[in-house]
């Protein structure tokens with residue numbers, strides 16, 4: 001990223017001089033890297049400020065472009081607020097919303113989805129990997145269902161499939177062709193890239209997706225997202241994706257091993273429940289609920305020793321128990337007493353041992369009411 005703050009400072013939109021060309025070349029190369037990572041084409045990639053903006057552009061952009069064909073949207077109760085809130089906003093404008101539930105594993109039912117599709121459904125938005133539990137939804141099956149339902153329609157209006165893949169890119173293989181995905185939101189900062197940059201994949205050829213821009217102005221990004229691009233951040237995002245994908249098979253296995261190690265060591269403690277499917281989840285995620293303790297007290301006890309969270313960073317400011325865990329059938333008490341372990345590239349076996357010891361000691365002390373161990 002560094003040279004693009006100083007040596008190559010041109011505006012990639014200024015194509016009348018070499019400064020602009022250098023920046024433009026870097027953007028094109030980043031666009032190709034991202035497109036290749038998800039089996040898309042460079043023209044399909046629209047750079048944004050992150051996944052929040054990509055989700056807003058996808059959902060509101062589709063609603064605005066297709067509202068004459070239908071006003072029904074489908075999403076899932078466990079989605080990130082950056083999907084649920086734009087959908088709820090559209091409800092206030094007269095769109096109809098179906099929010100699918102999930103089972104105790106955190107997975108949607110394809111039968112429920114098929115039953116929810118209506119002649120006026122224009123968009124299905126289902127995330128690739130959940131940000132709290134790491135649960136992986138069956139993207140290829142969902143894409144196939146949307147495509148088949150579209151083809152059997154008398155009006156042939158396409159049911160578009162959007163997926164928020166903020167947590168999935170660089171961690172699991174993603175293929176927009178085989179999974180029949182029309183729109184996909186990405187972000188850099190969940191894979192060690194810079195914060196404040198992301199992208200929306202928008203299928204630009206057969207079947208081409210129409211999108212109403214949400215930012216109007218200079219017409220950058222095929223007119224879909226006006227505003228001068230930020231070369232250092234975009235170069236950083238592409239590098240982060242490239243590194244994550246190059247390492248994916250080995251890194252997934254390493255994370256799975258670390259997670260098993262952590263989970264095994266925590267077995268010494270009774271009253272721990274895994275939240276969500278063990279099998280269908282990101283390798284680096286372990287989400288547990290702890291019985292008989294207050295979630296807030298556990299977090300308070302751990303925070304000087306572990307960088308851990310109870311749920312989403314976007315929700316950690318408020319004390320509401322996770323909507324994701326409650327949608328999976330957890331009581332508000334168990335949902336509030338959740339620990340989300342995120343195991344990543346720089347974690348080691350020794351750190352798993354430390355984490356397990358600290359968690360066990362903290363919870364045992366809380367259960368025995370030994371408050372002198374608490375900060």
Ligand SMILES: *Cc1c(COP(=O)(O)O)cnc(C)c1O
Nearest residue numbers: 050051052080082131166167187
């Ligand atoms: C982090 C995250 C977002 C928001 O992404 P930003 O780039 O921070 O706007 C959206 N969806 C999911 C699933 C996320 O994990």
